[in-house]
Amino acid sequence: MGPHYLNRFFTPQSVAIIGASARPDSVGYRLLLNMQEAGFTGGLYPVNPKHAELLGITAYPNLNAIPEDIDLAVIATPAATVPGILRQCGDKGIKSVIIISAGFGELGADGKRLQQDLLAIAHRYNIRIIGPNCLGVVRPSGKLNATFGDGVVKDGNLALLSQSGAVCTAILDWAKVQDIGFSTVVSMGGAADIDFGEVLDYLATDPNTTGILMYVEGIRDARRFLSGLKAAARLKPVILIKSGRHEAGSKAAMSHTGALVGGDNVFDAAIARAGVVRAYTITELFSAARVLANNYVVNNDRLAIITNAGGPGVMSIDRAEDVGIHTAELSPASLNALNAVLPAHWSHANPIDILGDASPERYQQALAVCLDDSNIDGVLVILTPQAMTHPTLVAASIIDTAKASKKPVLASWTGGAKVQEGRSLFANSNVAHFNTPETAVDAFAFLAKYRQNQILLKQIPSPGDERAKPDVAGARLIIERVLSEGRPVLTAQEAKAILAAFHIPVTQTIKVSNAKDAMIAAETLRFPVVLKVNMAEFSHKSDIGGVRLNINSVQDISRHYSEMAAAIKHAHPDITEVGMTVEPMFTSPSGRELMVGVVRDPVFGPAISFGLGGTMVEILHDNAVALPPLNAYMVEQMIANTKAAKYLAAFRHMPPANHKALVDVLLNISSLVSELPEIIELDINPLIVDAHGAIAVDARIKAELCNPLNRYAHMAIHPYPQDLIEHYQLSNGANITIRPIRPEDAMLEKDFVHRLSERTKYFRFMQALQELTPEMIVRFTQIDYDREMAFVAVTDAANMPGELGVGRYLMNPDGNSVEFALVVADDCQCLGIGSKLMRTLMQTAKAKGMAFFEGEVLAVNTPMLSLVKKLGFSIEAIADDSEVVRVVKDLRV
Numbered sequence: 001m002g003p004h005y006l007n008r009f010f011t012p013q014s015v016a017i018i019g020a021s022a023r024p025d026s027v028g029y030r031l032l033l034n035m036q037e038a039g040f041t042g043g044l045y046p047v048n049p050k051h052a053e054l055l056g057i058t059a060y061p062n063l064n065a066i067p068e069d070i071d072l073a074v075i076a077t078p079a080a081t082v083p084g085i086l087r088q089c090g091d092k093g094i095k096s097v098i099i100i101s102a103g104f105g106e107l108g109a110d111g112k113r114l115q116q117d118l119l120a121i122a123h124r125y126n127i128r129i130i131g132p133n134c135l136g137v138v139r140p141s142g143k144l145n146a147t148f149g150d151g152v153v154k155d156g157n158l159a160l161l162s163q164s165g166a167v168c169t170a171i172l173d174w175a176k177v178q179d180i181g182f183s184t185v186v187s188m189g190g191a192a193d194i195d196f197g198e199v200l201d202y203l204a205t206d207p208n209t210t211g212i213l214m215y216v217e218g219i220r221d222a223r224r225f226l227s228g229l230k231a232a233a234r235l236k237p238v239i240l241i242k243s244g245r246h247e248a249g250s251k252a253a254m255s256h257t258g259a260l261v262g263g264d265n266v267f268d269a270a271i272a273r274a275g276v277v278r279a280y281t282i283t284e285l286f287s288a289a290r291v292l293a294n295n296y297v298v299n300n301d302r303l304a305i306i307t308n309a310g311g312p313g314v315m316s317i318d319r320a321e322d323v324g325i326h327t328a329e330l331s332p333a334s335l336n337a338l339n340a341v342l343p344a345h346w347s348h349a350n351p352i353d354i355l356g357d358a359s360p361e362r363y364q365q366a367l368a369v370c371l372d373d374s375n376i377d378g379v380l381v382i383l384t385p386q387a388m389t390h391p392t393l394v395a396a397s398i399i400d401t402a403k404a405s406k407k408p409v410l411a412s413w414t415g416g417a418k419v420q421e422g423r424s425l426f427a428n429s430n431v432a433h434f435n436t437p438e439t440a441v442d443a444f445a446f447l448a449k450y451r452q453n454q455i456l457l458k459q460i461p462s463p464g465d466e467r468a469k470p471d472v473a474g475a476r477l478i479i480e481r482v483l484s485e486g487r488p489v490l491t492a493q494e495a496k497a498i499l500a501a502f503h504i505p506v507t508q509t510i511k512v513s514n515a516k517d518a519m520i521a522a523e524t525l526r527f528p529v530v531l532k533v534n535m536a537e538f539s540h541k542s543d544i545g546g547v548r549l550n551i552n553s554v555q556d557i558s559r560h561y562s563e564m565a566a567a568i569k570h571a572h573p574d575i576t577e578v579g580m581t582v583e584p585m586f587t588s589p590s591g592r593e594l595m596v597g598v599v600r601d602p603v604f605g606p607a608i609s610f611g612l613g614g615t616m617v618e619i620l621h622d623n624a625v626a627l628p629p630l631n632a633y634m635v636e637q638m639i640a641n642t643k644a645a646k647y648l649a650a651f652r653h654m655p656p657a658n659h660k661a662l663v664d665v666l667l668n669i670s671s672l673v674s675e676l677p678e679i680i681e682l683d684i685n686p687l688i689v690d691a692h693g694a695i696a697v698d699a700r701i702k703a704e705l706c707n708p709l710n711r712y713a714h715m716a717i718h719p720y721p722q723d724l725i726e727h728y729q730l731s732n733g734a735n736i737t738i739r740p741i742r743p744e745d746a747m748l749e750k751d752f753v754h755r756l757s758e759r760t761k762y763f764r765f766m767q768a769l770q771e772l773t774p775e776m777i778v779r780f781t782q783i784d785y786d787r788e789m790a791f792v793a794v795t796d797a798a799n800m801p802g803e804l805g806v807g808r809y810l811m812n813p814d815g816n817s818v819e820f821a822l823v824v825a826d827d828c829q830c831l832g833i834g835s836k837l838m839r840t841l842m843q844t845a846k847a848k849g850m851a852f853f854e855g856e857v858l859a860v861n862t863p864m865l866s867l868v869k870k871l872g873f874s875i876e877a878i879a880d881d882s883e884v885v886r887v888v889k890d891l892r893v
Helices: 027-036 078-090 105-125 167-176 198-204 222-233 256-260 263-273 283-293 310-322 332-341 360-372 391-402 418-425 437-459 472-484 492-501 515-525 554-571 632-642 658-673 743-755 758-765 774-781 832-845 862-870
Strands: 014-018 043-047 070-075 097-098 128-130 136-139 144-147 155-162 180-186 211-216 238-242 277-280 302-307 377-383 407-413 508-510 531-535 547-552 578-582 592-600 606-611 624-626 678-690 694-696 699-703 726-729 735-740 788-795 803-811 819-826 851-856 874-877 884-890
Touching: 014 027, 014 144, 027 043, 027 144, 027 624, 070 078, 078 097, 078 105, 078 256, 105 128, 105 167, 128 578, 155 167, 155 198, 155 851, 167 180, 167 211, 167 418, 198 211, 211 283, 222 238, 222 263, 222 874, 238 263, 238 283, 256 547, 263 437, 263 624, 277 437, 277 624, 283 437, 302 310, 302 360, 302 437, 310 437, 332 360, 360 377, 360 391, 377 391, 377 437, 391 407, 391 418, 407 418, 407 862, 418 624, 472 492, 472 658, 472 699, 492 678, 492 699, 508 515, 515 531, 515 554, 515 578, 531 554, 547 554, 547 578, 554 578, 592 658, 606 658, 624 632, 658 678, 658 694, 743 774, 743 788, 743 803, 758 819, 788 819, 788 832, 803 832, 819 832, 832 851, 832 862, 862 874, 862 884
Parallel strands: 014 043, 014 070, 070 097, 097 128, 155 180, 155 211, 211 238, 238 277, 302 377, 377 407, 819 851
Antiparallel strands: 136 144, 136 180, 508 578, 531 547, 531 578, 592 606, 592 678, 606 624, 678 694, 678 699, 726 735, 735 788, 788 803, 803 819, 851 884, 874 884
16 A cells, blocks of 8 residues: 555645735735744745745746646635636646635535535545645644644644634644644644545554544534544544534424433544543643553553642542542552551551651652552552652652553642642653642543543444344334325334334333223223323323323223323314323332433434433433444443443342343344434333333334435444355365454454465565554454455364455545455465455445455565456556556446
């Protein structure tokens, strides 16, 4: 694979600035000045027809007048002129353009039309665009500052991506005070073409970047956004801050779930699945960056606090409680060790108050004990300046002691002038320093959250996992019949039929339209029963008195039916026919009322909600949100993040609820919304769970016609493609399975490459390679099935290795072609494995709508060239003296 297609935005050898100006208060002047002050060593070409020279550099009237090839064009002219300039870029062969100019999609219909014109021109000339309406791009290591921001940006290892230019400059200014540098800064602006996902793709493999900070306002392409986040977060920490957390006004929704679950809940669920940590303020953003960029790793969230003053220690414990961090409990061995080295009056608990006269040795001894304690995952060391304190000497002892452990050590030297010298020692150490203990606790909380989200990132569930197969076709037929009648809302009976098709237990429901039918239904079901209104006009039945419980006779149900029908007709004179249902009165002394729901987020698609149920759900506001598909681990996490979790345990006279039954319901709901894109809202309220099982007592579903381009187009996260697993028998009689790769294949993949001969490794990687690096293993096994695919051929045969071969492809930026790679174990060649893998890859790419299947092959790799010839590939020389040829298969023929 060649250089990344975004390389010219970040490492250009020549830059043209169209709209460069002599006016010091203009954007064009600042752009040119920043490029000069950054020390850009390539060709710099200001374009302005009114000047022959700008800031001592030759200026050109237009792009065509520049005698050299241009890697990057930066446009800062009025919006109306930009389409014409973009055409000049196309004619000049410029493929990378930053549009600083505003006046496009953000300005209503006229601006949007102008933006569409831009995109049409860009598509015609194969130009990629950052912007419009953006600050620009900074790459300090390449001496590139193509922005109109103020001042020089320090080189560092953090990347910054921001949708807002103003927020971008504010963060850069704040970072300057904090002495924080950046590897890359990208102001996305309107993101009409290149979006977050593509830049994240680039930064994921950028060796200059060890952590990524993001400011996000909105997402255009959820799949691409999450895909880029995952690709980056697998290899380096990503910390994100998002504005617009609170929705203005209330949303009218059919379901309780719709009222409870907003866009911000869903956004949180989405980025958690991507392995990303969310911050809520710029201060938090950099607190998280400090600890995550230090490559700290925690096994759990148990924090120990060492302090020379009681107050800050107690405040830190309070903050830990606020952010969900557990206070570590000291082991008996640690208590004994601390008793041996600390004064008799130390706190004898966590926080470890080592008293106001604590010496550097006392701090060092206390820290060493904590780092040796397996009950402790991280340590916060607090120092307050007292008469007997030596802040600088203590700092040096803490830094020295921390080197011997992999556990994170955080410090907070509180105060001003007296602690400044000690603080400065931490700047270049492995101990992250924070000015207040509370921000240090927040930083440790980010570490714990990062660990939890990294586990979520590696979960790749299939839509239905390994459970009993649902009746998808039957459920879809019911929905289609309802929609054909012009009804978007299913009746309770229809909704329960959908749930039953996915093996979710439901109470029996009989639809009735008069008192006589109600009596017959009640006798059939046996008393006691429940009578409920069953009409699309009334989503929340209890709000209109539409539920009568514990009915014990035919006389009572006849009376209740008549009373409810009369009340509804009186309150709503336009209603002539009243529909109701009769259901068994489900009673369970130990039953817990819960709610499971689904909403369709306009950006991220279906989201599943879980929490306490009943009539007060909107007051209790207990809900955890997750994006499907889910597996058992994710469901357990979801349950644990609610108040309902404690309610499910044994309590007084109640036995514990059947946890497995609840997990099964949530897994089946995940399967349901994965397979039925027609469902846009769903409520099960209440779902009653007791010691014996779970049952849906009431359900509502809202649907709409849906014709997705592919099976899971409605979902932001592509499930594990279980349907692509195939089984074959080789010519030697061995049974093999060809399946999409999974994260848990990491060791299998590592061992496979280790076993390859040097010749086969060279044919596959086109360079000398001994072993896969940890980064390569992650990249090869944790893939995004929407835009790439990798199939492994595996077997259980005793005389063969576990992995026999692997083939993969990655979608190219044009969205129309893929680049492939293939390798088969040396001792498994000539058995047809390579041919099977290639055909499987090509079929999958074709099903995704790809037109071309391409790859680069060493000219001496005769086995591969022979295979692709048999499969109908054309073979093209890249250059006369090249050792590599390009092979292409047109999948349309």
